Amino acid sequence: MANTDDDRRPKYQRIADSLREAIQSGEYGPGDRLPGENDLMAEHGVARMTARQALGVLKDEGVAESRKGAGVFVRDFRPLRRRGIQRLSQEQWGSGRSIWAADIEDRSLVVDQVTVSEEAPLERVKLVLELADEDSVCVRRRRFVLDGKPVLLATSYLPTSVVAGSAITQEDTGPGGTYARLAELGYKPVHFREEIRSRMPSKDEAGQLSISAGTPVILICRTAFADEGRPVEINEMTLDAASYILEYDFDA
Amino acid sequence: MANTDDDRRPKYQRIADSLREAIQSGEYGPGDRLPGENDLMAEHGVARMTARQALGVLKDEGVAESRKGAGVFVRDFRPLRRRGIQRLSQEQWGSGRSIWAADIEDRSLVVDQVTVSEEAPLERVKLVLELADEDSVCVRRRRFVLDGKPVLLATSYLPTSVVAGSAITQEDTGPGGTYARLAELGYKPVHFREEIRSRMPSKDEAGQLSISAGTPVILICRTAFADEGRPVEINEMTLDAASYILEYDFDA
Numbered sequence: 001m002a003n004t005d006d007d008r009r010p011k012y013q014r015i016a017d018s019l020r021e022a023i024q025s026g027e028y029g030p031g032d033r034l035p036g037e038n039d040l041m042a043e044h045g046v047a048r049m050t051a052r053q054a055l056g057v058l059k060d061e062g063v064a065e066s067r068k069g070a071g072v073f074v075r076d077f078r079p080l081r082r083r084g085i086q087r088l089s090q091e092q093w094g095s096g097r098s099i100w101a102a103d104i105e106d107r108s109l110v111v112d113q114v115t116v117s118e119e120a121p122l123e124r125v126k127l128v129l130e131l132a133d134e135d136s137v138c139v140r141r142r143r144f145v146l147d148g149k150p151v152l153l154a155t156s157y158l159p160t161s162v163v164a165g166s167a168i169t170q171e172d173t174g175p176g177g178t179y180a181r182l183a184e185l186g187y188k189p190v191h192f193r194e195e196i197r198s199r200m201p202s203k204d205e206a207g208q209l210s211i212s213a214g215t216p217v218i219l220i221c222r223t224a225f226a227d228e229g230r231p232v233e234i235n236e237m238t239l240d241a242a243s244y245i246l247e248y249d250f251d252a
Numbered sequence: 253m254a255n256t257d258d259d260r261r262p263k264y265q266r267i268a269d270s271l272r273e274a275i276q277s278g279e280y281g282p283g284d285r286l287p288g289e290n291d292l293m294a295e296h297g298v299a300r301m302t303a304r305q306a307l308g309v310l311k312d313e314g315v316a317e318s319r320k321g322a323g324v325f326v327r328d329f330r331p332l333r334r335r336g337i338q339r340l341s342q343e344q345w346g347s348g349r350s351i352w353a354a355d356i357e358d359r360s361l362v363v364d365q366v367t368v369s370e371e372a373p374l375e376r377v378k379l380v381l382e383l384a385d386e387d388s389v390c391v392r393r394r395r396f397v398l399d400g401k402p403v404l405l406a407t408s409y410l411p412t413s414v415v416a417g418s419a420i421t422q423e424d425t426g427p428g429g430t431y432a433r434l435a436e437l438g439y440k441p442v443h444f445r446e447e448i449r450s451r452m453p454s455k456d457e458a459g460q461l462s463i464s465a466g467t468p469v470i471l472i473c474r475t476a477f478a479d480e481g482r483p484v485e486i487n488e489m490t491l492d493a494a495s496y497i498l499e500y501d502f503d504a
Contacts, residue, residue, distance in 0.1 A: 010262070021454050079449075085502045194500045197331075198450035198468045198493040202273045216450045216468035216493070241450040241468070248446045248500050250337045 012053035015044055016214075019058060023074055030076045034064055057214065080109070080146065084248045088192050093179040112150070113143040114171050118160055125157045128223060129231050136160045138169055140178070143208060150209045151243040156235045162187055178233065179224070187232045189224040196220050198241060209240045216241045264305035267296055268466075271310060275326055282328045286316055309466065315494075332361070332398065336500045340444050345431040364402070365395040366423050370412055377409045380475060381483050388412045390421055392430070395460065402461045403495040408487045414439055430485065431476070439484045441476040448472050450493060461492045468493045 009017075019035070022028055035043065040051035055072050058064035065075045086092075121129065121137045129137070137157045144152040156178065158168060167174045168181045179189050201209065201217045211217070218241050224233040261269075271287070274280055287295065292303035307324050310316035317327045338344075373381065373389045381389070389409045396404040408430065410420060419426045420433050431441050453461065453469045463469065470493050476485040 017455065020452075021456075024454055084500055088502070088504055090504050188504075190504050192502055192504065196448065196470075196498040196500075197496070198470050199276075200272075200466055200468065202276055203269065204273075214452055216452065218448075218450050244449070246448040248336055248448075248502075250340070250444055250500075250502065252340055252342050252440075252442050252444065 011044070011046055012050045013057065015040060015046070015051070015054035016057035019054065020063060023058075023063060028074050030074050032074045033070070034058070034072045034074060036071050060214070079243055079245045080151065081245050081247055084194055084246055085250060088189075093176045094183075109144050109146050109151070111142050112145045113141070115141045116169060116171055118169075121157065125234055128234055129157065129159055131159060138163050140168070146243065149240075149243070151240045153205065153208055153238040154235055155237075156233055158182075158233050162232060182224075182226070182232055187226040187230065189232060190227060191225040191229070193223045193225070194220055195222075196246065201238075205238055209238070211240055211242075218244060218246070220246075263296070263298055264302045265309065267292060267298070267303070267306035268309035271306065272315060275310075275315060280326050282326055284326045285322070286310070286324045286326060288323050312466070331495055331497045332403065333497050333499055336446055336498055337502060340441075345428045346435075361396050361398050361403070363394050364397045365393075367393045368421060368423055370421075373409065377486055380486055381409065381411055383411060390415045392420070398495065401492075401495070403492045405457070405460055405490040406487055407489075408485055410434075410485050414484060434476075434478070434484055439478040439482065441484060442479060443477040443481070445475045445477070446472055447474075448498065453490075457490055461490070463492055463494075470496060470498070472498075 019028075028034060034055070037048055037051040037055070040046065040054060041048060044051070055064065059066065059072070063075060064072050066072050117139050118136050119139050121131055121135070125131075125137060126135075131137070138160055140154075140156040140158075142154050143150055144154065158178070162182070162185060163169055166181050166185055168178050173181055182189060197219045198216050199219070201211050201215075205211070205217055209217070218239040220235075220237040220239065222233075222235040222237070223231055224235070226232045271280075280286060286307070289300055289303040289307070292298065292306060293300060296303070307316065311318065311324070315327060316324050318324050369391050370388050371391050373383055373387065377383075377389060378387075383389070390412055392406075392408040392410075394406050395402055396406065410430070414434070414437060415421055418433050418437060420430050425433055434441060449471045450468050451471070453463050453467075457463070457469055461469070470491040472487075472489040472491065474485075474487040474489070475483055476487070478484045
């Protein structure tokens with residue numbers, strides 16, 4: 001941060017920043033014990049409440065965790081690895097496996113919220129899906145939870161004209177999920193575009209993903225194309241950045 | 253943000269948050285005028301300095317900009333589009349064009365800082381490049397600037413045993429850059445892995461990229477592999493998240 005901003009920041013926030021940087025630089029590694037309240041009080045000349053707040057910031061961010069009676073420790077960063085290209089290969093969804101399964105390895109990512117509705121498209125959705133004025137879209141909103149922690153919000157938009165009457169309009173899309181159903185409907189996805197951005201979460205996103213101050217979200221907008229470049233799905237995803245590594249593997 | 257954190261945040265920060273959310277939700281679009289100091293003072297019951305600080309946060313983040321005598325306006329978000337896969341195709345570097353050129357379109361991304369040195373490898377670099385204890389690496393550190401604003405820090409690590417005596421050890425690597433030189437040395441990159449994360453910048457990164465509070469960085473770690481899976485380069489990149497969209501296009 002620029003110094004001008006920094007000087008306005010509360011003391012506990014500046015102490016938290018210095019501890020976070022010591023962790024990022026490797027001075028404290030995963031599992032290491034951080035300085036305690038007494039250490040921080042002595043080092044920075046602050047009250048116990050300030051020291052506690054500083055450690056609270058790092059705990060809220062998922063960087064550190066308390067162990068009862070032992071202090072505050074640097075957490076292991078054990079993010080999900082999302083393989084962008086391999087996970088969308090036909091071998092995955094062609095054989096009845098959900099494309100999400102590839103993310104999980106031995107950990108259980110589950111959908112804890114799903115809603116499906118028919119809606120008038122947002123302007124950007126209408127443009128990308130090449131819809132006419134009167135066309136509606138099927139909107140699938142899902143939240144994914146890992147080990148009880150929400151990590152991903154996903155909202156898919158599909159043309160009603162393509163998916164009407166199929167399991168895609170149901171909460172449970174069946175084996176192989178949406179892409180297997182699209183293939184059955186004659187719109188097999190053959191090409192994907194993923195666009196990635198990062199920013200701080202809105203209050204609503206932070207609430208839904210249980211993100212606290214100081215952690216960004218990663219946004220992925222995926223567009224799936226059937227033969228002849230026909231766009232058949234937009235999936236807008238919002239990921240807790242502290243929970244994910246994205247990976248793309250490709251040949252030159 | 254969680255409410256407990258939010259209540260601790262200074263008033264100007266909370267006003268900035270609500271304006272930012274109004275922008276993200278589309279209530280204020282690119283080029284729209286934001287409420288002025290007088291509007292914010294009346295609406296939130298705060299002093300002029302607080303209103304000014306709130307608008308200052310959004311200007312620091314690059315979300316808004318002042319226009320002399322006219323007020324504060326929502327900035328056009330005109331990020332760089334970095335095409336992860338096409339930009340690394342051999343057509344790019346095979347023909348003497350720098351792989352960076354693909355990012356730029358009509359805008360000029362320039363290197364304003366470059367250092368090259370021979371160093372003992374960090375542990376993670378040693379592991380990924382499969383180096384022996386006595387091996388050193390060639391380290392190329394560069395900063396890239398767009399329209400006078402630094403947007404990207406890139407640090408490449410290459411085995412000294414591979415690149416010694418070549419232009420890769422010089423500041424100017426010549427036409428086609430590092431990858432063209434690696435090909436001439438018999439280590440043509442044929443496969444790439446890119447791993448992506450996002451987090452808040454360290455103080456040092458924020459300084460080098462002129463990032464202020466509230467803007468994350470995107471980290472890309474790229475590994476280039478020659479034939480038989482031989483790793484020949486690691487490139488750790490740190491991007492100003494407000495300046496970039498990453499794009500990956502691929503077939504199912």
